[in-house]
Amino acid sequence: MAVAIKMKLNEKLYLRDPQETKLGRKIIQFSILMIDEIGFEDFTFKKLAERIESTEASVYRYFENKHRLLLFLLSWYWEWIKYCIDTKILNIDDPKRKLKIALETLVEAAHRDDPSTEHVDEAVLHRIVIAESAKGYYTKQVDKENQQGLFLTYKTLSLTLSSIILEINPKFPHPRSLASTLLEMAKSHIYFSEHLPSLTDIVFKDGNSESQVQKLLLDFAFGLLESSHFTIAEENIQSAAPLA
Template identity: 85%
Template sequence: MAVAIKMKLNEKLYLRDPQETKLGRNIIQHSIMMIDAMGFEDFTFKKLAERIESTEASIYRYFENKHRLLLFLLSWYWEWVKYCIDLKILNIEDPARRLKIALETLVEAAHRDDPNTDHVNEAVLHRIVIAESAKGYYTKQVDEENRQGLFLTYKALCRTIQAIIEEINPQFPYPRALSSTLLEMAKSHVYFSEHLPSLTDISFKSGNSEEQVQRLLIDFAFGLLKSDQFAKQTENGQSNTL
């Protein structure tokens, strides 16, 4: 039986928290399915109101516009992924093991619908994250929305990965860049494999793209961390690697 899991998100994302009412959860559930099916450009509150047999006015009581709804969905997804990672690495002391688990979970959580969130299909929402997330922050209002804290969940997930990277190699000069790059790679290479295959080494047709992306992230992360430590040790006249 599904249980109610509520993600704590910035209150400025919405006018009324849709997670707290049946209508609100209905808005979230069907907006995910509709944006996935038709794309964000063609999605409208009018079409959503018709789908859920309600009114546009009722939807506007929850969200100022469809851009804020998209930011809410993206924030919910990243908060969910962070929740999954935090659970899995909770009692793991070895930072290298934690990073491997975190990267595996980053991909794994994206490909499965969790039955404990009955109003959100995570696998479908992941497709929206891949296809539409850039529209959330590549906008003219990004600086103002950033000041309002509308990207805090994505930043928090980045900081989780960043902190582990810094434990593994405290001297690594680019922990934030590596963290955000890994998150972007996790979604972009899935998209590339399906639509622009010449841009990636991940093979969508092979049927095991999830495992391939996990391997890509792990090899990329640890390869950089090892090579950086090796370079610093070489400078100091040492020869050991991680």
């Protein structure tokens, strides 16, 4: 039997940690499958309860509403991606190699299911991240939820990338912007290739665009970082601000 991995997430995402119980893990497992099947708009706790042969009230004991459930799933995903990246770059000293590994892992990990997380199919969850993640933070409640730390996993992953970027080029003026852009590109261009192909150069072929997206991220990141325009010293570069 695979060794289970539990992600440590903000307690405000849930009423009861679903990772701790059999029913909770079942809620996670089938909510991922159902949101992928029918979309977040049509997904309800009532439909989920019917699928897992439980009650709607039992689902509400874990999550206040389906928006919090979506934020939980997104947070779980980004924490898992960070775990994968941290594991692979742990003993790497060369920052360029670290960034290359990090960006490749960002794409590779998303396309496979990790057997150590039995209640989560990461490949399916990745499709949810691509299709539904914007609904997690493009809301009227975003500022309040940000103050509660509900987006911390995503921001921490972005900070990991921006730190590596500054290792490569300490004088690069936009490390956080580049980091968050790379994260957004990793999912948006897969979506574009399948649904809005004129917005990207990625060609969607049988759902396999992994190598193309990896090349896009690497070309974009290193093209900017190695540009002579950014190797000229800027005397008043601001130090990294705290996560907001």
